[in-house]
Amino acid sequence: MRNLAKRVIFQTLNDKRSVALILIAPLLILTLVYFLLGDSDYVPTVVLDEDAQEQLVEAFEEETLVVKQAAFDDPKTYIEDHEDVDAVFEMTPDGTAITLREPSTKSSKAVREIQDALTTLNPAVEMDTAFVYGEEDQSTFDSFGFVFLSLFSFFFVFILSAMALVKERSGGTLERLLMTPIKRAQVILGYTAGYGVFAIVQSIFIVLYSIYVLGLASIGNMAWVMLTMLLMAGTAVLFGATISVFARSELQVVQMIPFTIIPQVFFSGLIPLDLIPYGLGNLSYVMPIYYGATAIKEVMVYGSGFAGIWIYLLGLIVYAGVLFLLNMRALGKYRGH
Amino acid sequence: MNIQLTHVEKSFGEQLAINDIDFTIQSGEICCLLGPSGSGKTTLIRLMIGALAPDQGTVRVGETKMPSMSMLRQIGFMPQNDGLYEDLSAEANLEFFGSIYKLGKKALEARITEVLALVDLTQDRKKLVRNFSGGMKKRLSLAIAILHKPDVLFLDEPTVGIDPILRRQIWDQFQTIRAEGTTIIVSTHVMDEVLECDRAALIYNGRLIAYDTVQHLLDQTENGRVEELFLIAGEQEVGEHA
Numbered sequence: 087m088r089n090l091a092k093r094v095i096f097q098t099l100n101d102k103r104s105v106a107l108i109l110i111a112p113l114l115i116l117t118l119v120y121f122l123l124g125d126s127d128y129v130p131t132v133v134l135d136e137d138a139q140e141q142l143v144e145a146f147e148e149e150t151l152v153v154k155q156a157a158f159d160d161p162k163t164y165i166e167d168h169e170d171v172d173a174v175f176e177m178t179p180d181g182t183a184i185t186l187r188e189p190s191t192k193s194s195k196a197v198r199e200i201q202d203a204l205t206t207l208n209p210a211v212e213m214d215t216a217f218v219y220g221e222e223d224q225s226t227f228d229s230f231g232f233v234f235l236s237l238f239s240f241f242f243v244f245i246l247s248a249m250a251l252v253k254e255r256s257g258g259t260l261e262r263l264l265m266t267p268i269k270r271a272q273v274i275l276g277y278t279a280g281y282g283v284f285a286i287v288q289s290i291f292i293v294l295y296s297i298y299v300l301g302l303a304s305i306g307n308m309a310w311v312m313l314t315m316l317l318m319a320g321t322a323v324l325f326g327a328t329i330s331v332f333a334r335s336e337l338q339v340v341q342m343i344p345f346t347i348i349p350q351v352f353f354s355g356l357i358p359l360d361l362i363p364y365g366l367g368n369l370s371y372v373m374p375i376y377y378g379a380t381a382i383k384e385v386m387v388y389g390s391g392f393a394g395i396w397i398y399l400l401g402l403i404v405y406a407g408v409l410f411l412l413n414m415r416a417l418g419k420y421r422g423h
Numbered sequence: 424m425n426i427q428l429t430h431v432e433k434s435f436g437e438q439l440a441i442n443d444i445d446f447t448i449q450s451g452e453i454c455c456l457l458g459p460s461g462s463g464k465t466t467l468i469r470l471m472i473g474a475l476a477p478d479q480g481t482v483r484v485g486e487t488k489m490p491s492m493s494m495l496r497q498i499g500f501m502p503q504n505d506g507l508y509e510d511l512s513a514e515a516n517l518e519f520f521g522s523i524y525k526l527g528k529k530a531l532e533a534r535i536t537e538v539l540a541l542v543d544l545t546q547d548r549k550k551l552v553r554n555f556s557g558g559m560k561k562r563l564s565l566a567i568a569i570l571h572k573p574d575v576l577f578l579d580e581p582t583v584g585i586d587p588i589l590r591r592q593i594w595d596q597f598q599t600i601r602a603e604g605t606t607i608i609v610s611t612h613v614m615d616e617v618l619e620c621d622r623a624a625l626i627y628n629g630r631l632i633a634y635d636t637v638q639h640l641l642d643q644t645e646n647g648r649v650e651e652l653f654l655i656a657g658e659q660e661v662g663e664h665a
């Protein structure tokens with residue numbers, strides 16, 4: 087088992103693209119996500135009626151808004167005709183009306199700022215918001231960053247192991263290996279250990295980078311997060327090995343990503359599971375990412391320790407155990423079983 | 424160690440790949456499996472090394488019924504596609520496979536140097552296999568197959584893509600290995616190579632159409648060419664279907 091792990095390590099090190107895939111790619115994508123989901127300093131443009139009260143215009147100008155005044159008949163056509171306008175605000179006989187271009191982050195930002203402006207005009211309707219976990223002004227990256235930790239620790243190791251094993255199957259090295267007196271369990275554990283070493287380095291990279299460079303916050307102890315990421319990576323090796331049975335070439339591994347990885351992304355914590363209709367949320371139990379992502383969320387967002395996450399870690403271990411047995415069966419084929 | 428096949432059959436789905444093959448390969452001989460592409464040579468080798476279990480009949484290597492885990496230590500196998508780790512050096516490939524047989528570090532080192540010299544790859548031992556030529560890969564693959572000094576050596580088309588001079592050298596090595604008492608089973612569709620062997624098994628459409636000493640087989644033909652035996656078999660086949 088040791089010699090097999092050693093071989094996997096040297097083999098991967100000799101293939102620069104694999105090393106880049108497992109160590110550099112996650113950091114690159116994490117950085118990209120950071121900028122995409124980070125706080126943007128976009129200032130929405132709001133148009134008020136030409137003869138709006140001066141008080142109102144002033145209140146609007148106090149907020150982070152570009153305020154314009156114009157004469158219009160129909161706010162909808164006005165927005166259609168003016169590319170740069172995000173919202174039109176009107177006082178109507180029975181209250182106020184906001185017309186927005188489309189449901190988007192720009193629009194919600196405009197609405198938030200307009201509400202702030204109205205609150206300053208009428209402090210009685212002021213509403214204070216407070217969160218038990220997290221803070222009001224945290225960016226989307228702060229709220230969802232943990233999802234990517236679990237996603238990446240799974241995805242890249244999965245790709246690497248699935249591709250390597252498909253190559254071993256098609257290149258005949260697996261057949262040759264199983265015609266030596268090596269035990270099947272040793273083969274599987276050797277692989278898991280070999281890629282496990284990369285997974286350890288990868289999780290250290292990802293955790294340090296996201297906390298110290300990207301400033302991702304965690305209430306709980308990051309050691310639990312790393313442990314979870316390692317278990318995820320181990321499961322990913324076995325998952326990749328299992329999937330490789332169904333692929334004849336490395337290309338087919340890529341073709342299967344829509345079936346193997348993409349559904350898991352949706353169950354990784356991006357969408358609250360109890361919002362998913364028709365009980366489809368229960369599908370999450372067959373997805374390894376669910377266990378990892380939930381455990382990481384428990385630690386980073388709710389500050390749980392081992393007591394809060396052991397059940398999810400156990401879920402991962404059981405999952406890995408099942409995959410291990412599947413792989414034992416698949417390897418048995420090479421020995422006439 | 425001899426190899427006995429008794430009424431062995433193997434199908435892949437509907438297709439009968441090995442059809443009632445029954446013969447014994449003598450210990451210490453070079454036996455060649457001769458047959459056109461798709462005739463079932465690789466499948467037969469897989470059955471003999473225990474990579475496949477027969478649907479019918481039995482395969483025994485020595486006294487042991489295959490597939491057998493304990494037999495794997497005595498078997499050397501050179502697959503048809505090279506079965507090498509492209510991202511490792513020649514040396515690392517040998518070290519890895521050698522480590523599975525637990526030869527001990529010193530003994531393994533010495534043996535690696537020995538087999539590398541045997542296949543004339545001493546110069547290239549540190550080179551990554553992905554930078555090897557086709558013939559170099561074949562030779563390395565052979566070196567791995569003989570690394571643990573197996574009693575029975577299975578070689579699936581070992582000389583495909585190798586130039587005549589090197590082919591000569593490789594066959595000389597087979598003769599040396601045989602002289603040490605190893606039984607060698609080699610598949611080929613190169614008729615010339617038959618002359619190197621003690622006995623030949625002619626496989627056609629998954630059936631064994633002839634198995635005899637090479638001399639006897641050649642005596643049956645009109646002008647001493649092995650191809651004729653297949654032409655005769657082909658005619659019989661057509662006759663049967665008519």
Ligand SMILES: Nc1ncnc2c1ncn2[C@@H]1O[C@H](COP(=O)(O)OP(=O)(O)OP(=O)(O)O)[C@@H](O)[C@H]1O
Binds near residue numbers: 459463464503
């Ligand atoms: N795993 C498999 N699944 C399905 N069919 C197979 C499998 N392996 C072999 N066959 C079929 O069995 C027959 C014999 O194949 P085999 O590989 O043994 O031929 P071969 O004599 O080694 O040919 P070649 O000289 O081209 O290597 C072929 O028709 C092949 O299609």
Ligand SMILES: [Mg+2]
Binds near residue numbers: 466503579
């Ligand atoms: Mg073949």
